[in-house]
Amino acid sequence: MSTARAERLVNLVLALLSTRQYLTADRIRGIVPGYAEAASDEAFSRMFERDKTELRELGIPLEIGRNSVFDGVDGYRIARRDYELGEIELAPDEAAAVGLAVRLWDSPELNDQAHGALVKLRAAGVEVDHGAPPLVESRVRTEPAFSPLLAAVQNRQAVCFDYRRSGSAERLTRTLEPWGVVSWRARWYVVGHDRHRQATRCFKLSRILGEVRTVGPPGLVERPENVNLLEFVAGSDRSEQPTPVxxxxxxxxxxxxxxxxxxxxxxxxxxxxxxxxxxxxxxxxxxxxxxxxxxxxxxxxxxxxxxxxxxxxxxxxxxxxxxxxxxx
Structure with a gap:
């Protein structure tokens, strides 16, 4: 599929999904980017029919109907109830990948593009459903320390942060050579070499207090070979489970x-x-x-x-x- 056609299909889905009313083919031609390039009515009709077939083959349900008895032609929309994903359960490594993808989607660049698309739809007179829930909702929560720690891992740079231990209000300062950030049971952990204890340790991001500060120049941290960060976090989590009294x-x-x-x-x-x-x-x-x-x-x-x-x-x-x- 060409890039232009893929973009046109995405724009068509956004238009049909963001409105509660049925949009006629002529209305779609005027507001969805990509259809204005059709040289004639026949060319647009062929293009639109191919796109509808493509969406149906992709499993995207198109509804056909009229907004009132006074409408002379049928219109199209996508029912959110038929389009939404069901409940999804992810393994820890899959949840980590989704969490990273969601953070990229929340970046200013993509957020501006999504906002701009909705502005164009509203300017064209399409009734956008503001109260509708998001199509995909991530259940992986990130913490303020996530971004600086991930950057430190990528830059192979040591970090320093204040940390609160479980069940204690004591605030300790840790200097860590980070090897990776992983998700375990919907919580984020950073794993690395603790310079204070001279041992491998993992720290829960939700217990990191204040800012994460870099220590020394980048490129000095070396991650050991054959180390499984997720297995280490899982083992540490089991060892920290409280015992009944x-x-x-x-x-x-x-x-x-x-x-x-x-x-x-x-x-x-x-x-x-x-x-x-x-x-x-x-x-x-x-x-x-x-x-x-x-x-x-x-x-x-x-x-x-x-x-x-x-x-x-x-x-x-x-x-x-x-x-x-x-x-x-």
């Missing part, structure tokens, strides 16, 4: 407390005051917060063990039941 035994009423059930292991059955329910065990990582969480389910959940947790839940329920207390 306590196990609670609960009674959960039937068909109640779905949020707790998602985290619990059912171990048996028990009837409490004539109400049937399940015996369950749940591992607690933050026991100090568990009482508020469990008390929020009211009488649907009863703590059997440990006693200190059961007492904390009862105190919260009694506080809610006191006269003058604020009820949710």
């Amino acid at each position: 306590a196990t609670a035994r609960l009674w959960i009423a039937d068909r109640r407390a779905a949020r707790i059930r998602r985290h619990a292991t059912i171990t048996g059955r028990l009837t409490v005051d004539g109400v049937g329910g399940d015996l369950a065990e749940i591992e607690l990582y933050h026991p100090e917060n568990a009482a508020d969480w469990i008390a929020g389910h009211g009488p649907d959940v009863l703590v059997l063990e440990p006693d200190v947790l059961a007492k904390a839940v009862r105190e919260r329920l009694h506080a809610i039941a006191r006269p003058g207390s604020v009820r949710p």
